[in-house]
Amino acid sequence: MAQLLIVEDDARIRPLVVRALTERGHAVRSEATGMAGLNAAVELRPDLLVLDLGLPDVDGTQVLSMLRAVSDVPVIVATARDDDPTLVRCLEGGADDYVVKPYTVDQLAARITAVLRRVGRAGGAASREIVVGRLRIDVPARQARLDDEQLDLSPKEFDLLRHLAERAGDVVTKRELLTEVWQQAWGGSEKTVDVHLSWLRRKLGETAADPQYLHSVRGVGVRLSAPEGA
Ligand code: CA
Numbered sequence: 679m680a681q682l683l684i685v686e687d688d689a690r691i692r693p694l695v696v697r698a699l700t701e702r703g704h705a706v707r708s709e710a711t712g713m714a715g716l717n718a719a720v721e722l723r724p725d726l727l728v729l730d731l732g733l734p735d736v737d738g739t740q741v742l743s744m745l746r747a748v749s750d751v752p753v754i755v756a757t758a759r760d761d762d763p764t765l766v767r768c769l770e771g772g773a774d775d776y777v778v779k780p781y782t783v784d785q786l787a788a789r790i791t792a793v794l795r796r797v798g799r800a801g802g803a804a805s806r807e808i809v810v811g812r813l814r815i816d817v818p819a820r821q822a823r824l825d826d827e828q829l830d831l832s833p834k835e836f837d838l839l840r841h842l843a844e845r846a847g848d849v850v851t852k853r854e855l856l857t858e859v860w861q862q863a864w865g866g867s868e869k870t871v872d873v874h875l876s877w878l879r880r881k882l883g884e885t886a887a888d889p890q891y892l893h894s895v896r897g898v899g900v901r902l903s904a905p906e907g908a
Contacts, residue, residue: 685715712736811904
């Protein structure tokens, strides 16, 4: 089962697709405009998005590029335009696959399954522990331990730590953190991130000048990684 988001303005197609995918065991939400779809993608964080290209407010190709600025959610584009340049642009712009209308729900469902398998999101993401050096994060219990000491974290500090730990070793931008942790894809202040990072540092017993786990990369973002020898 996956959480799917369908962005489709056609009032005949939308309920059919929602029902057919729900019957196949997916949790499905649908939106009828590009902007509503973008907001839902950020808020809901679906496992996959099916994006119609012909939308009333914002063109689907633009929705895709706005989405890609803030999210790596897998996207299947659905288009009535059987024109190669548009499809090529979408695939180059970050779409994972496409269906050409009129498509059958069987075909769409098969493509959804294939994309989810490829990106490794086929369910079961919630129940796990993330370990980085001597830092252990129990995701379902929302608890973190360092050297077997439980950390006393606020909900936001926990979310921030978890997100960085999920991307351990990568430099994560503050914009991504605002989007993923604060759900502020197009607003918010990077200062918010800085303040929470400094609180988190204190709780991890380190400082920006002498980092152990949290490494600021100037002008880019922050990276969580295990200290040498941990
Ligand atoms: Ca349409």
